Amino acid sequence: MSATGVEKTEASATREDLRREQDLKELLLWFQQNEKLPKEIDPLLLRRFYQCMYGDLAETQKLIEVNYALRNRHPHLFIQRDPLDADSRNTFDYADILPLPGLTPDKAKVSLYCFRDFDASKMHHTEDTRAFFMVSDCRFVTPDDSANPELLSEGEVQIFDMKGTTMRHISRLTISTLRAYIKFLQLAFPVRLRAIHMVNCPTYLDRIVSVVKPFISDEVFKLIRFHTVSLDTLYEFVPRAMLPEEYGGGAGSLETLRTQTQKSLVKHRDYLMDPNHWVVEKTEKRNGNSWRFFK
Template sequence: MSAAGGVGTATVTATEATVSGNGKADQLGRDLQELLEWFQLNEKLPKDIEPLLLRRFYQCMYGDLEETRKLIEVNYALRNRHPHLFIQRDPLDDDSRRTFDYADILPLPGLTPDKCKVSLYCFRDFEASKMHHTEDTRAFFMVTDCRFVTPDDPANADVLSEGEVQIFDMKGTTMRHISRLTISTLRAYIKFLQLAFPVRLRAIHMVNCPTYLDRIVSVVKPFISDEVFKLIRFHTVSMDSLYEFVPRQMLPEEYGGGAGSLATLRAQTQKTLAEHRDYLMNPDHWVVEKTEKQNGRSWRFFK
């Protein structure tokens, strides 16, 4: 992978082409090179892509080149359809600071035994007036975009996660928070997660669920496909049920785990965002030129 904020390399490196099994490494290298060349010549895509992100797309589609191309085009089409969420952003601006002052959006270190990456989302401040749904969603995607160009296991950069596990801590969530949801933002967020995410969503765990959980679910369920809704598990009694799915040691200390404190994980995430600021704000990685001319073809899939 090129340095944070830099331009993706013109060829796929040996590191990016390493997998286990005889002959697989050569095939991976050829496929990624073919995808990179296709990407750079495709007028419906930005100018550049980080090699590690390209490999995630490829792995997400189980190495199927045609399906990988479709996923990539959908990803950038949606990004450019909603530039206020995916392109017009700065991890160090006032909007981002307000989000990170009241909420944590934290990729957790390591991988589960089945090679899934775990992320945690929780409130630090329960005051509903501090929630700004669109700005918070923009911050979420900045964190995930940084994660996708960062090795999942620093000890073995060649190992990629096989899926994504998300933990939402509902502690402090009230109907006042739900009333501050922006429907257009919620729709865009869920559509991107369902159609364009470059990793496979394996599970969503809702912990510390309130007694009025059914009212919250009734608001968001119409926007969620049945396939994704089946991935959601509601933990209504205690955290113990979560440990059956996510190793306790992977969780922050505040959740009974051994991954360090929330403050330490927060500082690491903020450091990563600052280091990748140029990358996140570089239009060469996100903006599709001449979008208006392609409008009839590009957006038809989503109507």
């Protein structure tokens, strides 16, 4: 590239940075003045909303309002929580919910979900879902790449290890929780969902799919890939270097990743439990009428 070409590229990048900075200031002011939203938002989370909507201010505002409306509609999943309480300990004792380090070559963040204990009686779907969102909320205010804190993921890849999953686990699903979880994932997540990989699928996979498919949009269902033979097909989509040692990767052991995740939860405990970041106060300000979500 010529010197002139480099200068033009740098100038374009500078203009883009300035526009983003101005847009984020405008978004923050809008957020603070919006009665439908909490009092505070972490700057990094605000950036994720903005990037998720490709820098479209109007679409970003819509996504933010839907996100907090759903949170306040289901406070038992998103607000009334503590990463150190007995319910959370139960979840993290039998299951792993782990953001994996680094980003894929196309800048996607990868997370892994798997059972550590296959005893179905230890599964409590609503409490487990609440734990999932606590881990996600910690991740959203943590840089995706420690080497480059300004670099944000441009998509979300989820890996569900179905090893040990039985129909007893499926029978313990709470339909209202499943519906809220999928709705939030489809309509309110502050990152773009790129793929869902199901690994170690059991022979009765079709029965499991028949239970959850009615709640999943066709668009999201098309993102699901089922790996029924080995992990070799997963490596075509997720670099082995990003996966735990137990999955043939180089990202450290599950125990190490588990410890890192738990440290993050403890570090962000006050944030997760701070109503100023999550709770919308319903006031009678709009023409004397009480405002309700999704009216």
